[in-house]
Amino acid sequence: MDFYDTRVIKSVSTAIILDNGEIREISNNFSSGAAVRVLSGGTWGFVSQDNPENLNEALASARKLAEAARDRSHRAQIKLAPVEKPTLRNLPQVVENPRDISIQDKVKLLVELEKEARSDGIKSTSIIYSESLTTVSYSSSEGLDCEYTLNRMGFAVSAVAMSEGMYQIGRESRFGVSGFEIFKKHDAFGLARKAASTAIELLSAKTPKGGTYPVILDQELAGVFIHEAVGHAVEADHVMEGNSILAGKIGEQIASPLITAYDDPSLHEFGYYPFDDEGAESKRTTLIRDGVLKSYLHSRETAGIFGGESRNSRAQGYTRPVIRMSNTFIGDGETKFDEMLSELKDGIYLKGSRGGQVNPGEGVFQFNAERGYMVRNGELTTPLRDVSLSGHTLEILNNVVAVGNDREMNSGRCGKAGQLVPVSDGSPHLLVRRAMVGGAG
Structure with missing residues (x-):
């Protein structure tokens, strides 16, 4: 075995979907797992598992896979470029932690957004909300040992306009590594109105000559x-x-x-x-x-x-x-x-x-x-x-x-x-x- 590394990932996420102002889905997901790689000669062995606790077993399995593949077909040695231990600096700051805001308040905000998107001429709307908090822990046989936790979140607004049997859609979305302040930062209500106006404008637009x-x-x-x-x-x-x-x-x-x-x-x-x-x-x-x-x-x-x-x-x-x-x-x-x-x-x-x-x-x-x-x-x-x-x-x-x-x-x-x-x-x-x-x- 020339090299190995492990990643342990733990994540909690929330998604909300509104269809025409009605709640279609609210889901909370928790996941944890591990990924293990082993390099032997010119061959990688890779194992992933839902249980991050048994890393030694996963490492043994990945090693067997790498060595079995290496013995079956010889490949040139893989030389990995060096990496230095990363310095965690300038991490994104969460101003409003989405986990401090109730599901009811999140849904209330999305309902208000949907009203902005439902202007005259709009036949249907869709609002998607997502947030996740993920921790990644990395270690390697070269002595690297590092970890970070990151918040990702965002929203998407779709508005569909219809005229004389023809449909057109306007979409706006913003996703980032911030907190709940993303809605204010990007003027979510303005974007909802923009999605609607785009859909309506497209109804009367022309198709260009190629x-x-x-x-x-x-x-x-x-x-x-x-x-x-x-x-x-x-x-x-x-x-x-x-x-x-x-x-x-x-x-x-x-x-x-x-x-x-x-x-x-x-x-x-x-x-x-x-x-x-x-x-x-x-x-x-x-x-x-x-x-x-x-x-x-x-x-x-x-x-x-x-x-x-x-x-x-x-x-x-x-x-x-x-x-x-x-x-x-x-x-x-x-x-x-x-x-x-x-x-x-x-x-x-x-x-x-x-x-x-x-x-x-x-x-x-x-x-x-x-x-x-x-x-x-x-x-x-x-x-x-x-x-x-x-x-x-x-x-x-x-x-x-x-x-x-x-x-x-x-x-x-x-x-x-x-x-x-x-x-x-x-x-x-x-x-x-x-x-x-x-x-x-």
């Missing part, structure tokens, strides 16, 4: 682009597997010199963690600087292969850790939004995200925007719906001709290897010289 246009991407859509199209391509396991358009491009100009992008788990956003699931302290990684690819995202294993630093090994609960993003974003530029509109002159402004798909190996993507506007002579005109952005990652990156000074972050959960982890992504507004825009269907 084609190539100059476009402005808002902070949310540009953030989704940097996460999906770039972030997954810089995950070093994808690079190793030959499934990244950015393989072998470290040090090369891959984007407009205006683009600088980061992944930063130390930011107090939804993707925050004090140390990753291999005990590596959270620090900022510069992915792209002035258009040049500077780094991949690493686990200890891939950092040992490529060089670089390990700080992005993450797992959902007590599953196997894999390389994941945290808070991924494009840094601010200098252009104001109204200057960007003037420079665009005639084109399309795309706002929000409704998902999409990306192939990091081929570098092609297609994202659905929540909505958009035609831009005529630098002015926002016709509202648009069912609108998508598609193209090639490197072409879009190189076609960025202005970067805004107004970065915003958006939160969500990212799926990979059958696991979901909290992430945030963000960007300022981006002006792209030419991009494929089409109906999102």
